[in-house]
Amino acid sequence: MTTPPSGAVLLSLDGITHTFGRVRALDGASLQVRAGSVHALLGENGAGKTTLMRVVFGLLRAQQGVMQWRGAPMTMRSPSDALAHGIGMVHQHFTLVPTMTVAENVALGGHGGFDPKRAAARVREVAARAGLALDPDARVQDLPVGAQQRCEIVKALARDVTLLILDEPTAVLAPAEAAELLRWMRAYADAGNAVVLITHKLRDALAVADDITVLHRGRTVLSTPARDTDQARVANAMLGGATVRTASVLTGSEAPDAMSNRADTGAATENADAMPPVLALNAVAVRDANGVDRVRSATLQVRAGEIVGIGAVEGAGQHELLRVLAGRLSPTSGTRVIPKSVGFVPEDRHRDALLLDAPLFENTALQGAGARRGVIDWNGFRTRTTALLQRFDVRASGADAVTRTLSGGNQQKLVLGRELEAAREALVVENPSRGLDFVATDAVHQALRAARDAGMAVVVYSSDLDEVVQLADRVFAMHNGTLIESARNRDALGRTMLSGADGITVGAGTDANAGTHAGSNA
Numbered sequence: 001m002t003t004p005p006s007g008a009v010l011l012s013l014d015g016i017t018h019t020f021g022r023v024r025a026l027d028g029a030s031l032q033v034r035a036g037s038v039h040a041l042l043g044e045n046g047a048g049k050t051t052l053m054r055v056v057f058g059l060l061r062a063q064q065g066v067m068q069w070r071g072a073p074m075t076m077r078s079p080s081d082a083l084a085h086g087i088g089m090v091h092q093h094f095t096l097v098p099t100m101t102v103a104e105n106v107a108l109g110g111h112g113g114f115d116p117k118r119a120a121a122r123v124r125e126v127a128a129r130a131g132l133a134l135d136p137d138a139r140v141q142d143l144p145v146g147a148q149q150r151c152e153i154v155k156a157l158a159r160d161v162t163l164l165i166l167d168e169p170t171a172v173l174a175p176a177e178a179a180e181l182l183r184w185m186r187a188y189a190d191a192g193n194a195v196v197l198i199t200h201k202l203r204d205a206l207a208v209a210d211d212i213t214v215l216h217r218g219r220t221v222l223s224t225p226a227r228d229t230d231q232a233r234v235a236n237a238m239l240g241g242a243t244v245r246t247a248s249v250l251t252g253s254e255a256p257d258a259m260s261n262r263a264d265t266g267a268a269t270e271n272a273d274a275m276p277p278v279l280a281l282n283a284v285a286v287r288d289a290n291g292v293d294r295v296r297s298a299t300l301q302v303r304a305g306e307i308v309g310i311g312a313v314e315g316a317g318q319h320e321l322l323r324v325l326a327g328r329l330s331p332t333s334g335t336r337v338i339p340k341s342v343g344f345v346p347e348d349r350h351r352d353a354l355l356l357d358a359p360l361f362e363n364t365a366l367q368g369a370g371a372r373r374g375v376i377d378w379n380g381f382r383t384r385t386t387a388l389l390q391r392f393d394v395r396a397s398g399a400d401a402v403t404r405t406l407s408g409g410n411q412q413k414l415v416l417g418r419e420l421e422a423a424r425e426a427l428v429v430e431n432p433s434r435g436l437d438f439v440a441t442d443a444v445h446q447a448l449r450a451a452r453d454a455g456m457a458v459v460v461y462s463s464d465l466d467e468v469v470q471l472a473d474r475v476f477a478m479h480n481g482t483l484i485e486s487a488r489n490r491d492a493l494g495r496t497m498l499s500g501a502d503g504i505t506v507g508a509g510t511d512a513n514a515g516t517h518a519g520s521n522a
Ligand SMILES: Nc1ncnc2c1ncn2[C@@H]1O[C@H](COP(=O)(O)OP(=O)(O)OP(=O)(O)O)[C@@H](O)[C@H]1O
Pocket: 020, 021, 023, 024, 025, 043, 044, 045, 046, 047, 048, 049, 050, 051, 052, 395, 396, 404, 405, 406, 407, 408, 409, 410, 435
């Protein structure tokens, strides 16, 4: 193990151990974060990254080991203790109150009485100083996810933190927003602060970080300046030294399945043209409760045996479109044909897909629960859940484990596994690899392709355009509520998403496939 270059060490962790019951989440982990640095904390799903940072932020108490803050031994007793010492944390799942404004959220947990004008002025001041665009009077529930993230960051910065822990901050951001956040991190660190960045995006980590620490099964297995390492070495360390066979890691491409060549799967794609549509929308529109048109006259046919990919910037109507396809939202106008049961993986698994305080087998039983009648065969669900854990490599103590105790990535694998197993005809997925390490991402991509090859109609939205292009047989952009077919390449998709140009508007009464072949600039 190498050590990062010496400098003013702001945070030092040595021999940190934490167990949850029989699970040893941290097993003597160590980490040194220097002032003025971005420090990437990496590791496979369940490696202990979040647990280690929860110790730093005062949410958990280490059972062994020493934490030093600015050179002095210290134990954070609570998040407010950590904040008082200058340590902030933005969690994987935001902790904002959706019905409150940005200013109210930022003021929450602060001291003294609440003065709306002063709170708004404080947000303006902190946001301007940090160069983060944010409207203090906007209601959080109306903000796209990128702005919610900025709100979380401003909330921490308003408490004058010098160390900011960001747990997978780019996982749901569109590429431009993610790039902006990485630039901001760099500038924040250059001003003498420090960032601990938990991420599964190795390319981001190597591009922005000064130092890298890799955890494996609760232990620190690599600690190095970023410039002295590369993706393959980091990936090897993440797997505990096992040989990395995932080609993309070795070639430097981010999405691990860049290696999965389309020739393997081309047959299914060709046959798809001859198949009847499983999901069909004709001139579908969705108007929200505020009277805003979220989806405008979308026409789309998804056939058995194909994957349709969708790219969009946040707030373009993609979530509404996907919910219409998944049968979770009724169109305001237009017609829709969908099967009785459509598998659905929403991007916010905490809010929309899981009962966190229920055991895993009860969460498995949620799929199709609305259509089930009579006595529930709980033992059957236990057995099925045990098999699912095995098949999708969900790391958990068993089917009876409480869902909240799984790492974020393992929760995602559970939801994906549940929906993939249950869906027969169609599957709609948002951000399939959110929070997954590169091995799990690869496995999920393979599972989606296998579902397609087995004759399912699959729709995938991802904020990662590489993922959309690699997975999909046909690609669409959503721009301001309008669905536009795009060429199957990243740049064209990015342009179409942003400008609405460069593609073919798939409007009312047109055949989506006719559009594909006649007009696509692929
Ligand atoms: N509250 C808890 N109760 C029991 N076990 C827990 C709890 N929180 C975490 N664990 C376990 O501790 C281990 C480490 O989890 P942690 O969330 O720190 O991993 P991670 O590296 O952040 O993973 P991911 O990349 O999937 O988010 C996992 O085995 C997880 O199941």
